[in-house]
Amino acid sequence: MDATSAEIEIEVDGRVVRAPADATVAAVLLSLGVGAFRRSVRGEARLPLCGMGTCQECRVTIDGVAHRRACLTPVRAGMRVSTDG
């Protein structure tokens, strides 16, 4: 993450973190070193692959809504994200 953007706070897996206001959820989670955005059907840890909304590997729960694509979702102040990490 660079330091030139305005920052906001979001909650990731119960932890409040600061994030650049113009980043996507996927970028923020990667920067935090989240170990798994989701678990595959047989339990493997998965991170984003395509980064552009196609592969569905970056699905996380955002504000209670499951299966949101983190790579297409901009962060918003107060957003609550939960991963399978």
Added chain:
Amino acid sequence: MDEGRRTVMTAPVAAAPSTADACAGATPSAAGRVLRAEIAVVGAGPAGIAAASRAAEAGRDVVVLDASPRPGGQIWRHRRREELPAQARAWLERFDRSGARLIAGAQVVDAWRAAEFRLLAEVDGERLEVAADRVILATGARELFLPFPGWTLPNVFGVGGAQALVKSGASFAGKRVVVAGSGPLLLAVGATLASRGARVVVVAEQAGRGALARFGVALLGSPGRILQAARLRSQLGGARYAVGCWVTRADGDGVVREVTLTDGRRSWTEPCDVLCTGYGLVPNTELAEMLGCVVDGGRVRVDEWQRTSVAGVYCAGEPTGIAGVDAALAEGEIAGLHAAGKIVPAGDVRRLFAIRRREHRVARAMERAFAPRAELRDLPRDDTILCRCEDVTRGMVDPAWSFRQAKLYTRIGMGPCQARVCGPACEFLFGWRGQTTRAPTVPAAVGTIAGGPEDTAGVA
């Protein structure tokens, strides 16, 4: 921030989207929305931006739907416009001034023809239906991923994928990075990552020296590209550009730790924190197929005015054949001008047709030069996953099956990505074709699909 300068419409956002009942799409306010426009453009990459700008400048009422938070598509993805090259900034500013209405964050999940064309989109979990007399599809392309042992490990990203993530705010600074696969994107992404502090150790291009030399010959007509390639190579820092080399496997303990590379004679391992891998681009033709447009060899068939086989539906950019940003812009302009129904100035026509012709000629040569080698078909082992959505492995499928049979027996390609990743991979591995597109083209809330305002007949 650049949003202040343009009209960005988004669906109403729930005031406190903090509980599970924000599971959206079913709110009455959204369910009744039908947005009307003369021309609807799907995709706000270069082709969509050029099409929308030209059509709106000609006085048409134009709505543009794009899944990303900001316009630009993949190649012009950005957080701040200052990051972008001059050509991109100029087009985005022109788009701002054109009067076209952008709806960012709008994922189109269905398209059909009623009295006019209808596009069903989901915006922030809410349903949005667009009615338009004409549709311009500028849906871009995705990456071709080919499976090998370890490709599902965390920190294995696409090549374009890594670039998209970096442009969205991720950082690989200080990471040891291997870039491997095929195509001109490898050098571009290697240079981007190196310039942002990553330690790019090797860029491995699977195409052989002979194939690339022929590509070089094909490029003699455009020396700018050779200069660009040379510049990119000089920006790689200490990285080696290894031609005729490919990754045979990735290994790690929960994340990728090393990759095995080969040149076909000897193999070696390269320790890394991140592997970026991709084998070129695949046109996104799903919406065109849903509207009934003829798709030949994975490309939407268009005439000289970018008209598809369905009257009133145009297509521009990568879905008509991977040809890059200049072709996409020219095709977008042609489609936008023609869809606007105004007399197209002869000078414009000559210029745009010439660019399109030149770029497609170069692109065909590139496609041949960077075609994936046969050895890549032997990489998956029995326990290598082919379908990441359903965890279907190579050992679970029989190449003698059709894709349809394989779907029935194993659920391959039936997860949320709808075979967008494993479909092209299986076509390369086994020659399987004949994927079918169904609504919703990407997973959508029940309320989006079922919450139709008046006629939902076409949705089912």
